[in-house]
Amino acid sequence: MDLLLLLFSAIWYILPAYIANAVPCILGGGRPVDFGKNFFDGYRLIGNGVTYRGTFFGILFGIITGILQHFIVILYMDPESAFNYGLSGYIILSFLLATGALFGDMLGSFIKRRFKLNQGQSAPLLDQITFIVFALLFAYPFYPLPINTIILLLVISPLIHLSSNIVAYKLHLKKVWW
Template sequence: MDLLLLLFSAIWYILPAYVANAVPCILGGGRPVDLGKNFFDGNRIIGNGVTYRGTFFGILFGIITGILQHFIVILYMDPQSVFNYGLTGYIILGFLLGTGALFGDMLGSFIKRRLKLNQGQSAPLLDQMTFIVFALIFAYPLYQQPVNLMVILLVISPIIHFSSNIIAYKLHLKKVWW
């Protein structure tokens, strides 16, 4: 598989996770998942940045992305391609990748609170990698991908995450650029 096709395949596969991870910045807010509670160390469990609404819409848009991918495959790509998981498959994949991404983001927030980092403080690689690693873990039992595709995702995701954060910051969707 040539590098360009591998790159496209990797982004196509993980797209529901990227969308699910981005949507809470736009549609989040409201009640935090940790309900404002503190952990044993006296710090918030997760913090105000992870909310029920953001989690719901993140997962929902992960699923919607999967559905859109299905129709793109049917309309514009070879339906016999490796990208054709079928409608049900794309719904499940969107759910798994979206849920995994948001779980990873929550875990990252949990770890940041244990490290006494405030919401919005940068934690290089932790901010960029937990969502992608857990998206891959959640989807893996049903959708195993080649190792080279997963390695590509681990390499490009911090770059994509960083770039999208800068764009979100410039659009006033985020308070910090990282």
Template structure:
């Protein structure tokens, strides 16, 4: 597999997680998952940025993305024979990628609160990699990928994440560019 194909296949695999993570941000707001509660250290468990609405819509957006990918792959419009699963497999792998991404983002938020990092403040690499690491962990039992794909995802995600945040900031979706 050449480098372009490796990057393309890696992006195709992780795209539902990316969309779930972005969808939670775009459609979030409302009641926080931690219900405003505090942890044993006196800090919020997760913070106001992790909400039920964001979780639901992030999961929905990620699942829709995976379903659309499955349709395109099975129609052979993307020319990726490695990924010729049935549509149902695309849907449940997308569900686990999305669920893992959202859970990973919660774990990242929990860690940031324990480190005393306020909501919206940057935590380099934690902010960019928490969601993809958990997405891969959740989906791997159902759709294992190669080590070179995992490494590729871990390398390109910070670049894509930062670029996406800058675009979201410029569009007024995020209040900070990071």
């Protein structure tokens, strides 16, 4: 598989996770998933940045992305291609990727609080990689990827995440660029 096809395949597969991770920045807010509670160390469990609304819309838009991917495959690509998981397959895969991504983001926030980092403080790699790792962990048992695709995603995702955060910051959708 040439590098360009590998890159396209990797991004196509993980796209619902990327979308799910980005949407709460735009449509989030409201009640935090930790209900404002503190852990036994006295610091917040997760913080105000992870909300029920953001989680709901992240998963919803992740699934919508998967549904759109299905129709793109049917309409514009070879329906016999490796990209055709079928509609139900795309719904399940995108749900797993989106849920895993948001769980990973929550876990990253939990870890940051344990290190006494406030919401918005930078934690290099933790901020950029936990959502991808957990998206892959949630989806892999049902939709496995070759190891070279996983490695590629682990390498490019921090760069894509950082780039998209810079764009969101410039558009005033985020308070910090990381």
